Amino acid sequence: YGFENSDIGLRYSLGFKYNDNLSFSSGITVSNVKGKLATNSSTQVMDNIGKFDQYILKFNINYNSTNDFLYPTKGVYNNVSIDYSPEDISDYGYVKLKIDNDIYFGNNRSNNFFFISNNLGIAEAFEGNLKTLNSFSLGGLSFKGFDYRGIGTKKDGVYLGGKKYYSSTIGYGSSFLFDESDNVNIRLFYSIGSVWDSDYLSNDSLYNRSSAGVSFDILTPVLPISFSFAVPINKKDDDRTREFSFNLGTSF
16 A cells, blocks of 8 residues: 554454344444555555544444354355444544355255355545545455455555455355365355445546456365465456465365
């Protein structure tokens, strides 16, 4: 984003489990945010430079009926989260909404399954521009085939992100057992999505990107490891791609 950032604060939250699948939580975060070492004097960078006291109210609703925490093959996962920073008590007021939805269609006679994964986000500043620090980004683990923050418009060499984003992935998964400790899971997938509507551009409309690939999750006794290979199908010239990726954790 063209600057360095430090964020020091405290968060307190309370959770309520309504039943085995449905839970709620709410809380408050009090933090001091400091932006420094600007790489240039553009507006999108300088809006983040300085010290800001932030009070963020957080709300979350979670519904999870999937059959496994790490590698589900059946069930539904829904999560809705809202971050609200009141302009009356914060130096910078904004609101941010994120919705995540995963649906797994399992096969009772095998380990094979189909899945759909959807993500949506909307953010808005109460006054002025939504800072790039609070904008959405897309790429890397959130959109395979593209580099981290590889999707989205850049201006003066600075990644802008956007106030809106979405991604949707459909795929097919299966698993096979090498021995009693290492379970290998494979997924074939196709993804489409975009991030857009930055306040620092007069015209930043939605432009869909897409990719297709395969991922392998190795569920070892210590921790899951994933490898993925994805090829961008639709992209912009200034997007940064990355076909191969490796990370600790599951691929989706």
